[in-house]
Amino acid sequence: MAAYRYPQPRASEITPRSYxxxxxxxxxxxxxxxxxxxxxxxxxxxxxxxxxxxxxWPAPExxxxxxxxxxxxxxxxxxTDKGDPAELSGAFKPLPWSVQIDGLVDNPRTWALEDxxxxxxxxxxxxxxxxxxAWSMVIPWNGFSLAAxxxxxxxxxxxxxxAFTSVLRPSEMPGQRRGLFALKWPYVEGLRLDEAxxxxxxxxxxxYGETLPTQNGAxxxxxxxxxxxxxxxxxxxxxxxxxxxxxxxxxxxxxEEYGFYANVNPAVDHPRWSQASEQIIGEGSLFRTARKPTxxxxxxxxxxxxxxxxxxxxxxx
Ligand SMILES: Nc1nc2c(c(=O)[nH]1)N[C@H]1C(S)=C(S)[C@@H](COP(=O)(O)O)O[C@H]1N2
Ligand SMILES: [Mo]
Numbered sequence: 001m002a003a004y005r006y007p008q009p010r011a012s013e014i015t016p017r018s019y020x021x022x023x024x025x026x027x028x029x030x031x032x033x034x035x036x037x038x039x040x041x042x043x044x045x046x047x048x049x050x051x052x053x054x055x056x057w058p059a060p061e062x063x064x065x066x067x068x069x070x071x072x073x074x075x076x077x078x079x080t081d082k083g084d085p086a087e088l089s090g091a092f093k094p095l096p097w098s099v100q101i102d103g104l105v106d107n108p109r110t111w112a113l114e115d116x117x118x119x120x121x122x123x124x125x126x127x128x129x130x131x132x133x134a135w136s137m138v139i140p141w142n143g144f145s146l147a148a149x150x151x152x153x154x155x156x157x158x159x160x161x162x163a164f165t166s167v168l169r170p171s172e173m174p175g176q177r178r179g180l181f182a183l184k185w186p187y188v189e190g191l192r193l194d195e196a197x198x199x200x201x202x203x204x205x206x207x208y209g210e211t212l213p214t215q216n217g218a219x220x221x222x223x224x225x226x227x228x229x230x231x232x233x234x235x236x237x238x239x240x241x242x243x244x245x246x247x248x249x250x251x252x253x254x255x256e257e258y259g260f261y262a263n264v265n266p267a268v269d270h271p272r273w274s275q276a277s278e279q280i281i282g283e284g285s286l287f288r289t290a291r292k293p294t295x296x297x298x299x300x301x302x303x304x305x306x307x308x309x310x311x312x313x314x315x316x317x
Contacts, residue, residue, distance in 0.1 A: 063126060064137035064282040066208045072281055073215045074131065075234055076183055077166070077173040084175070085215035092172045094218035094235070103163070103240035106154035113219050117205060119152070120144035124209075125202055125223075130264045130298045132228040132250075135279040141223055142206030147197045155193065155241050162196040163246035164189045164222060165238040182253045189222065189233035190246030190260065194307055200225055200300060203236075226300040228262040259317040263308065264298035268317050 063069075075085035078092075097113040111119075122142045130136045150162070166187035170176040176185045195201065202223040205212055212218040217234025224231045230250050240246075250258035257271055266276045277291050284290030297304050308316075 061126070061128065061138045063140050063208075068282040069137060069139055069207060070213050070215060072137075074133075074229065075175075075215055075217065077175045077185070077187065077235075078215070079175050086213070088174050089214035092169070092214045092218075092235075094212075094214060097219045097237075099220060099236055100238045101149065101153045101240075102238070103242050104156040104159040105241050106156060107152060109153070111149075113205075116144075116149070116203075116220070120148045120203075122205055127200075127202070127223060127225040128298050128300075129223075129225060129229055129232075130278060130294065132230055132258065132262070132270065132275075134270075134273060134275060134277070134294075135281050136292075136294075136298075137281050139223075140208055141202055141204040142209060143202045143204035143220075143223070145199055146201045146203050146222070147199060149203065149239070150193075150197060150241070153239075153241065158243050159241045160193050161242050161245055162191050162193060163238075163240040163242055164191075164233045164236055165240075166233055167235045167237050183249055184252065186237075187233060187249045188246065189231055189248050191224065191231070192245075192307075193241070195224070195304075198304060198307065200303055226264060226297040226304045228258075228264060230258065231262050261308075261313075261316050263313065263317070264294060265296055265313055265317065266294040267296070268314055 071086045072082045073085040074082070075089070078085045078088045095113070098110050099113070099116065100108075100110045102108040121144055123144060125141045125143065127139055127141060128136065129139050146162075166185075167173075168176065168186040170185075191201070202225075203220055204217070204223045205220050207213070207216055212221065217232075217236075220236050221234040222232045222236065231248075245260060248258075248260060251260055264275075269275050275294055278294050280290040280292055295301070
């Protein structure tokens with residue numbers, strides 16, 4: 001765990017019941033925020049629908065054990081094995097930290113991490129997570145809606161996408177010192193602006209009510225629960241609003257395997273394996289893994305399907 005601290009919700013508050021209640025409150029709050037955003041009708045609609053129909057919000061599930069959440073990771077800057085991020089991230093210094101937000105915005109700014117937390121706070125969100133490698137977790141994140149930060153930045157007319165950049169620090173990140181197959185550093189990701197503004201899209205600053213461990217993307221990372229995990233870029237240093245679809249690390253490496261959208265879709269297999277089902281991390285045994293069917297948009301179809309109306313999800317995978 002990182003040797004730094006900032007205020008966090010108490011772990012004792014994290015129960016399935018409090019998730020349910022806090023998420024209803026969160027969604028009600030989000031409606032006010034997103035309705036105030038000019039030109040974002042889709043988002044306002046999605047938020048209104050969710051808030052009025054709390055039962056439509058995916059039901060709480062059992063969180064993945066904390067030890068699995070923090071010791072079964074993908075963070076290639078520290079190595080390719082699942083245990084590498086926890087084991088080899090000790091030299092990484094997540095504080096002090098700042099996030100630059102720039103591009104097609106009226107209010108570009110470099111935010112100190114403390115100011116982000118002061119301004120936007122931290123909510124609890126229990127999210128289903130699905131890795132493109134066909135395993136899944138249920139993770140209690142703490143953080144705030146990316147929409148709140150984007151609203152403060154005030155995207156200009158013509159803004160259509162958001163580009164994200166991870167930290168580049170080979171001296172602290174052993175994976176960045178190796179010529180690791182074809183993944184180029186820094187890790188980059190992107191979303192369409194309406195995806196970025198969706199109330200489910202989270203900037204996480206904690207997990208399990210504690211400061212985000214280095215292996216989970218300290219001190220701030222993206223979480224987009226209806227997309228494959230690789231969209232959730234870790235240790236973000238820069239957020240750029242743009243008019244062009246940004247390059248993304250896995251798509252650059254293998255475009256036929258990893259699309260820009262990366263929406264969880266059991267009907268569109270990865271070229272080398274099925275996406276129809278997933279291994280449940282933290283359940284099952286050494287002798288038998290636990291599996292369940294994968295859901296379209298990872299179970300968040302009611303919240304996000306509108307964003308993709310009229311698109312061919314096989315072509316835009
Ligand atoms: N910078 C960076 N971000 C990253 C990755 C990475 O290698 N580097 N891996 C991605 C992948 S493939 C997944 S599944 C999630 C894993 O997040 P977790 O380890 O917190 O569960 O982080 C994503 N974000
Ligand atoms: Mo992943």
